Amino acid sequence: MAVRKVLILGGYGNFGKRIAESLSAIKGITIVIAGRSIKKAEALCEALSEKGALAELSAIAIDIHSTQFLYQLKTLAPDLVIHTGGPFQGQDYCVAKACIDIRSHYIDLADDRRFVCDITNLNDQAKDKNVLIVSGASSVPGLSSTVIDQFVNQFSSLEEIDFAIAPGNQAERGEATVRGILSYTGHPFKVLNDGQWVNRYGWMSARRLNFGKVIGRRWLANIDIPDLELLPKRYKGVKTVSFQAGLELPLLHLGMVFMALLAKIGLIKDWSIFTRLIFNASEIFKRLGTDTGGMQINLKGFDENNKPKAVKWILVAEKGIGPYIPTLSAIILAKKLIAGSIDARGASPCLGMYTLQEFDEEALPLGIYHYTEVEHG
Template identity: 55%
Template structure:
């Protein structure tokens, strides 16, 4: 029986991964974290429908005995959802590789994801696969880009945007990650060269159409900003923005960014718990619908200008499932023996859009495309 450990298995993303993988037979899933009570509660909620064997596991990735715990269990796969990844080193993936376990994480930190390749040689030596960034970015975003690449002879710009509904569940680690660079410089490829912009600034309104409509957006730091310009030979610009549905919350973040930029506040991240608690006061307002947009502009194979817009819509509060899908798909491919690659890599070039469609349909998530 293959053993799968989900670090942060009862958290915002981890519990969704456990919920999905629990449908598989002949695997043992360890719901891991520092709270045995929360792990047991997560398992209790799935016990009636789970086909997998579910086990609570008290585990702290920063503890001295972390490596010994992993070695004792000897997992086939470890899925790391315990963010924020900003400031984490490669202790967790390195230990996983050393004990012969495949490794997947949902990291959104640029350096963590982009530099995972430094573990490539050791991962190959140990015959395991280590994938970082198996989430909406760069996992799903790169899949969308690559599904349309054949329609372009040259890409001028890739513009990415995510707008969650206000009623969507807020993950503390995700909020802390965003706050860590709010008002701080972010290096982006813009106007054909690398330039600095500032986190949660350059606020604008984007019309996502469909069930979402117009939403505020601002600068967010993601691995795609570093990976995409070179990987797709983009000539002019790669951008990524996200926003909060309620203008009062979005514009408060913009004001906080301005305070950090002028040095009045070094970092908002230590206040993440208080900020999440305050934002939860506004949960009765807004909607439970979110969207993700990938906009490609460039030249087609006939030399004419081309623009493709791909928009994903998530109704009914299902948006938080989207960041988990890349990890779920990878995990199932590894468990089923469909994926035999080894090494350490950011999560790009590993999927087709067809891999995601089953999950989109199950969650009533749908996409629209326009080609001009």
């Protein structure tokens, strides 16, 4: 099935507009930018056209929660739907199911653990309709699994995966992302630690980690992501998988840690109901800090000689380019579908669906780069 029409849900949002920008450079396809505001969708179409877009662009108002959504989707008849409309916490699979129904491929940028991990429930339906349904085509687990796949064969036994994301305070952020994080702030979730599944609490266990000379040391805290469940299954023998993220400004970061404590002891049930207030408050500090962020993945285990080995992979994004990182997995997969170079069908999380070389082809022109440090013994 040739992909010639791409529908981007949330197409003018923080991530959607970056995906639209990248795909608009492809001649011979149509990109439909969709969201609840037709004015914002039309404005992005106009902006991309002024920048010399080669793709045909159109705008439409769509609400995925509307009773008219399936009808609109059938009328549009896209070959690929890219769903960026978070937060995905609490969402059902109405969009993915609708795509299967009309025989359209589907990619989302979800980071919610249950949403991404349970997408396999749609596998048989997707295969029956010969479509590809991918969830989590973002920094995690899309990029994280690609990086680990690059190094896993260098270990005779991979024992520990410890990774983190540290965005710059000045980098553009979306309210939906904040809402998703707040939904589990102070709440327990399971992680694999030294071979045992134990509870960790969202936005707690604060620590500082060195991201190298460009980024420096950043505060981190626990974040619940699909990888905590997916990676122990993918990489057999791993005993510990941990993930954290943080805010660059210590005041904001430690304030979140305190909020997590209040939720843990039961004084606040759900911080996400205050998302708008918290998001607006954080914007007051937007000019502080830097526009530089990154990602770090630490792998520990044993080499072919059964000697201890550690690999540290660090990704750096300067000049406010960091928000492009979560979009690159979806962009890579969309381009592969458009080129007809991916034959996979069914429904699955985005695990090892592209190579690090393919990532670099998209990342390096943006100024996003990475380097590796290896220790033996």
